[in-house]
Amino acid sequence: MGRHSISAAVKRPGRRLVLSIIAAFAVVGIVGSGVFLWVGGYLSPLFAAADMGCTDPEQLVVVADPSIAPALADIAKEFDAASEECVATEVKSQDSADTAAVLASGNSKADAWVPESSVWLDRMAATATSLGQTAPSLDVRESIASTPVVLAAAATKATDIATEPVTWARLLGGTLPAILPDPEASAASLAGLLALRGHSSPDDPRQFAGAMIELGKSIPASTSAAFGALGATDQPAVVITTEAQVAAYNLSDPAEPLVAAYPVDGTVALDYPLVVLASASRDADAAGDGSADTAAAGVASRSELLGAFEAEVREAGDELAAAGFRAPDGSGALEIAGVGAEAPAAEQALDAAAQLEILRAWGVLTLRSRMLAVIDVSGSMEEPAENGLRRIDIFQQAAVGAMGKFSGEVEMGVWVFSTARNGDLDYEDLSPIAPLADAAHMQEIAGIIQSLPARLGGATGLYDTTLAAVQRVRESYDPEKVNSVLLITDGKNEDENGIDLDTLLAELAKIDDPTKPVPVIMIGFGPDTDLAAMQRIAQATKGAAYSASKPEDLGIVLVDALSQRACRPNC
Missing domain, CATH: 3.40.190.10 (Periplasmic binding protein-like II)
Structure with a gap:
């Protein structure tokens, strides 16, 4: 196992008499009269x-x-x-x-x-x-001084992580779970994101955006808290950090030491x-x-x-x-358990403009949301998709994956809609807007997704439902969160007894309140959607409209919907 993968097995560091420990020992002395x-x-x-x-x-x-x-x-x-x-x-x-x-x-x-x-x-x-x-x-x-960005692993789980080369590509692909301290407060985390972006596909910006959404699902309070979480996870994971922070942690003689994994596809280094x-x-x-x-x-x-x-x-x-730092040019040997004696070559993470751009994107992607998900259960969802499954079957698969992109701090409620779904109403409230961190609420939503095939029937009551959904979210508006409606449909409005598009747009304009924006994010999939109408609704609410040519594209356009919140309505 080479040093570019995971450093040699950790030896528990011996206790050292250092000035910082002596300084921590304090006694009370009398000086003068005080x-x-x-x-x-x-x-x-x-x-x-x-x-x-x-x-x-x-x-x-x-x-x-x-x-x-x-x-x-x-x-x-x-x-x-x-x-x-x-x-x-x-x-x-x-x-x-x-x-x-x-x-x-x-x-x-x-x-x-x-x-x-x-x-x-x-x-x-x-x-x-x-x-x-x-x-x-x-x-x-x-x-x-300098220190390279590394991936820190608990010593007891390092062997499991090193069964294949440690790379940024594994983080991007989701095969190596990672914990990221808040890049708003940690330059190590921000430089790590810079390295991650550098290894993402230039032809698919969703790859990096999706990785940031995944990393933002759970943000530890500090690097120390992130290190502590490594030993508590059942699945082997890593913390994006620096070699110096791993060294300092191990020098503190922790119960569970760390090892520094050096990505074989290269890394960046912090300067001081x-x-x-x-x-x-x-x-x-x-x-x-x-x-x-x-x-x-x-x-x-x-x-x-x-x-x-x-x-x-x-x-x-x-x-x-001795404290875990390399020379400014990255040279120098360390004799600290858990880190390599010699560090691999690393580019200095000096592209401040790129890092600030990443930080702005991070702020958008990790904005805590309060969302009402509105799902089309009209009869057309019974129709087969390209792969032979029904549209509703494909949607169920995509919905499970999409739910995994949200952190526990996101609040979500669920409606379903089709004509005359609930008496004279085209929509039915199945779950209130509540935190996904509530296990019972999350289980309730999962149960609703599983029950969708049994709820199919009727036509697409799109316009009445959209207006009611915006009104519902605004009624319980939370100014500390991004309040929005996420509407997913496979068709166009078919409710002949409901309002038309012009009436909907007029009503949305009438209830518009710049201090309480409720953007409508509309995702249409399949060949029957009315993208032009969806775009007009999105423009009226400063939201966005997306067309997924196949139902299985739902997860991809959801990443777009989340990552473009900062640029609406001009994305």
Whole structure:
């Protein structure tokens, strides 16, 4: 089994005395007349500097992503101790998403930032624009480390996963279940989606969209939660993450270690740029307060100290490797259980524009929906399809597959319709709109799908049903969700006693409320549908109309219906 598949079997890591563990041990000490928390031998970097005879240290503040902050904190402590200057360097651990938001609002007081990826710089600028702010001036320097995107597996299930080559193609095809931490908060997840898109078919955009829909069905609260879920799944699965995160997890001596699977069809890597935050202006402010004299006396400026700290970090390759990071160019050997000694070649995931485009698509595909599914059960559904089965049989198969594309957070109800289905009404309410996470509700819908052949009869009462469905969804509108009607039919309106198309369109215009949009997604399959009428209805509700030439195409057009929500009505 080569290193490009799954790394060698995990050996349980031994316990190590590292500074971060020592720092976690705290005792209460009395200082002066107050009670303070004494951590790692010092109350703070300022007290550490004072203990070394430095009574008025220059304090540097470096904000770093939690994945690399512990390693940088150790390097900072060594830097302060070895420096001939009076300096106290504080490394603050903060999620890159939070730091990007703080910077975008113009409220950061830090001297430097080490994000999880360069893509956070573009996301920060985009956030600033959305807030009406000018993006802060940044001095973006070269990366101090890198780590490839990998697929993490529980050690006890790694052998099952490696029965065939580990590839992105397996994720796209659905043969290798995967868990994806929220890419809104994780650059590793977003870069993983970039790699996944790079291996999808350029001729079939539905393939990548379908994979994102599947990944979005269950989004863990964090990468740690995703790792914890691996051991709990009956079916072998992987988490899209980074090699450094696998290394950090295994160094914590977990009950169930992980192994890093390196896709044989290639991967991407995250960079960790060092970003200097307006240090020049802070130096200028300090000079105005009289520090120019100290500078003339040979005391280092803040920017000089920051430059010295940067040099220290770039010389600390061994310390960063011990924490699971590769050199900026991807080179370097690791000696950590669960990851390969040498990493495969990986392209830097630096295409920020592509990643932001993927993020927008992800936001659309994972919008939580509140949907009323309206199913045609007219007599024509008895007619044979191309493969010899009845249309209703093919629809049942497609419906089961389509249901699997929705997460438990989606709310769905079910109507069926045909003329005079329920007294004078053309529609029958079989299940209320409720969360699919409710097992009883999900079972009820599955039972309805199975019962459809026994419900066939009558003609297609399309227009009355469409109007009633829009009214029903708007009556119980939830502003926190995408409220819509999904109507599936194999025919055209045949209700001579009901409203006509012009009346339907007029009524839809009358009840239209821009604050409570209810788009109608219409899917027609078979040769008898009236696509022109469906398109007019879709346009009136800012929905979409699709024609599936064969009933088995239902699952394909459903992906389109979900993936194009953001561009309607101009898709």
